[in-house]
Amino acid sequence: MQGLYALPPGLDFADCFVQGLLERMSDQPPEALARVTILTNAATTMGALRRAFDRAGPLLLPQIRSITGIDPGPLVMPDPPVPPLARRLQLARLIAQMLALRPDLGAGHSIPVLAQSLSQLMVEMQTEGRDLSDLEAIDTGDHARHWQNALAFFKIAADFHLKNSWEDRPARQRAASEAAARDWPQGIGLPQGPVIVAGSTGSHGATRLYMQAVAALPNGAVVLPGFDFDQPPPVWDGLERADDHPQARFAPLIATAGYPRRWTQAQPPSAARNRLVSLALRPAPVTDQWIAEGPALPDLVPATADLTLIEADQPGQEAETIALIMRDAAERGDLITLIAADSGLIRRVTAALDRWHIRPDDSAGRPLPLTAPGLFLRQVAALFGQPLTIDRLLILLKHPLTATGSTVIKRNDMLRETRELELQLRRNGPAFPDADTLADWATKGDETRKIWAEWLAAMLVRITALARDRGPRPLPDRLSDLMGLAQALAAGPAGDVDQSRLWQDKAGQMARAVLDHLAEHAGLGPDIGPGDFSALLVTELQAKAVREDVAGHHCLRIRGPREARLYAHGTVILSGLNEGGWPQHLSPDPWLSRQMRAAAGLPLPERQIGLAAHDFQQGIAAERVILTRAKRDAEAETIPSRWLNRLINLMSGLPERNGPAALTAMRNRGQHWLQLAEALSRPAQRSHSA
Structure with missing residues (x-):
């Protein structure tokens, strides 16, 4: 158990991970499992792994921790980190002083919003291992005066904020990652037992550096979620520059640790559909491969037999149709998961289900405001x-x-x-x-x-x-x-x-x-x-x-896109597939332009699109998938999500693989649900006898 491993999209990550781990530990005594340390990317992953271990039977459980909580230790940083709120308020004080002198730099933004965005930028600086010298290297000669002034203030703020690395949790994580990458190859400070990083994509520099160090350990392993085994090697070679691609986060790991092996031999529900989606999501510069590789795809009618496409006229109809599908699953006792990035759509669906007194299990809960x-x-x-x-x-x-x-x-x-x-x-x-x-x-x-x-x-x-x-x-x-x-x-x-x-x-x-x-x-x-x-x-x-104290229906789940790697199995509804919904619009950075971020070695804004694309790729690989979108919103016609658009365009251009026929069948299945929802919303007609 050493190196880089992965699981393909469409599998239950938690169950398959536990299955693969137990198979590798089968020839060791029971107490050996308790010496294993598993590092996960989020609390939801930790909970899913614990439940998977519970389903596996009586065991001595391994240690399950968060990878963002790694720390260089009290000997290196004896003082505890400062609460993030305190750090944001300190930045807000700096911003208020700046705006008193230069009000034009904060036009249209409140001080708390500017402090929040500046704090997030500082976190990126720390996780990527950047400092003031990287900002000094930015050439602002070709930039507008606004960006030059913003960078000048950002340098002042960075000099203040990044001075004491022990004060912030991201900086401590980066220090621990750098120490592991430096010391472990020399045999210094090695972990006492096996270490496994599970479920993380390595989207942040500190996490990625630590994953590379773990993969190089003799008793270390990294298990990637939703890895595209259908993507050919030439695509991987240039993927580090395609930030909006779903697999781009894995390219640096492959460059250092090699191509991953399969963690288990479990197969996804539809390998043919995974091949179709993999080709549809190729980076923009190589979409000419559609012409070369498209004819080699299998027949698309059986490959998409469990895909349904619902294109509602407006968001209310989309929500009512989703609610009807979830009600049908509840009546049959089938597990179904709604994955949505739009909180407004989730509220509409929840309200529509309430007419039947059905309460779904919503992991996000209700926002406190x-x-x-x-x-x-x-x-x-x-x-x-x-x-x-x-x-x-x-x-x-x-x-x-x-x-x-x-x-x-x-x-x-x-x-x-x-x-x-x-x-x-x-x-x-x-x-x-x-x-x-x-x-x-x-x-x-x-x-x-x-x-x-x-x-x-x-x-x-x-x-x-x-x-x-x-x-x-x-x-x-x-x-x-x-x-x-x-x-x-x-x-x-x-x-x-x-x-x-x-x-x-x-x-x-x-x-x-x-x-x-x-x-x-x-x-x-x-x-x-x-x-x-x-x-x-x-x-x-x-x-x-x-989170509501009342238990939700055991068959109905509502999850966010980031949870697709854990719940994208069984029947899944991928909703709100419009530009601005999923993926959501990128938030403008008031401090650094795109070119300035690249010059400083910071991630580009398109990284968020790539992370959302990876969530979509994992969600659409489930056993049965329903894709939904609304053609209009309250203001104008909507634009289909770029991933759905690519899938439709690829299928439409493959008549020899029955792509248009498969697409028509997907829409017909969706039209059936739209007609049922429309009939349900129509008032009952009363007959009047003469």
Whole structure:
């Protein structure tokens, strides 16, 4: 067990990996397995491997760890890493000082968004082993003045941020990888037992360097997921320059460790379909190979017999059709996995399934900003620096968390008074309610209205003061204002915030933890205005998601594209296959242009397209696959995903392999589901007897 191994697309990676490992350990005593260390790329992979070992029977389990958690050790870096939030706030302070001198450099961006993008760029610098000297080598003579100014600031920020490598986890991972690559070949610091890297593509420099070091160990192995064994050697030779290709991440590993061997002899569900997809996804400079190799493909009708193509008219129809397919699988007890990159499509599908009271197992959960506490905090933060309109006030009063800590007024009474207030304000105004308006309205009702109006008038006094505060203020003060106002609104008249529902459930506890963590490091941040504070709040909340406590249907799973390597088996729905959906649009880099990134030795933006393409290649190799897209969105006609477009074009150009007939059959199978979904959405016709 030494060197580079791989599993082809379409196999259950976790089960096949465990099977191959147990076969290799079959001639050793049971305790030998406990000395094996398995390094994975993500927590989801760790969980899948543990479940696969459980299914394998009673065993002494190996050590399963995350490859991103490798560390050079306390002797090299004795101090613990600094929390990423603290580092982002330090960068935000630098950016705020820059914008005070050069506002044009941050036009159209908030300070938190700029700090987030700059932090991500620093992570790339650290994982790729780059430093200030690489930035100094960039020739900006042919670049616009904006890029020259941005690079000048980036050099200052990099000199500050990259100075102490022990402060950041990515830098520590890079240091550990460099130490392994340097010391292990000399026999220094060798691992005590076998080491296996499983499920990682080596997309980051630090991870790739460590994988190369492990593959060179006498008792080390690297097992790649979704490796294309159908790709000919000449394509691999030039693949390092094709960042948007699904297999490009494997090219550097092959260059150092050689061509991988099969980890097991398990075969994918359809080898013929894998050959078709492999040819369709060839790099753009060699698509002339379609003409040369296309006629050698097998008959495409049986190769695509388990492929279905659904082209809906609009996203709502796509979601309803997907929900109908998942309902059918639930009725038959068949396992089905929806893989989607578009969170909006996932919400539509979940809502469509809810009509039958079916709850799928969604691994992503609900983003914290979309939960009740997250929305409440965002709505309160939106009051800062903005005049209080009728709509803003009513949205806040009707929120299910408002005044839930009060014992002197019940929820139904509060909603009734809110409705009466809405009628009053809609009819008579004013457009911007204030405390005087509430005082006059309170005299025209009973004691309940008086209690409610007096409390609300006091809240409006606080809100009005915060609405007039539009200038930059210290971040701790902004956060204190948010916490104070949110808790007062949740407590209600003569209420207690601890008795309210603001921090009680899982989402509330998570939101409170986010705010407490932000408060702990707020002193490092800059003075910011209300708009930047709202952006910072959303950014921090967006990093968290809440999994529902209610168990989902055991047959229905919703997963993200990165989980395709673990769940792309059985029946799979690849949804949202439009440009901008899957793959998603590339985020612009406000700091370095594409040419500047290449000159600094940093990954190009197209790398994200290549990673998404690899997810697609693994997903489409499942036993049964349903491809879905919408022809239009809310604004205009959509463009099919580049991978789906390539597949359709290749099949259309191979009449001698029955490509057009196979494509028509795929669309006919999809049309069947579209017709069923349309019939289901149509109201039942009632017959009227004469």
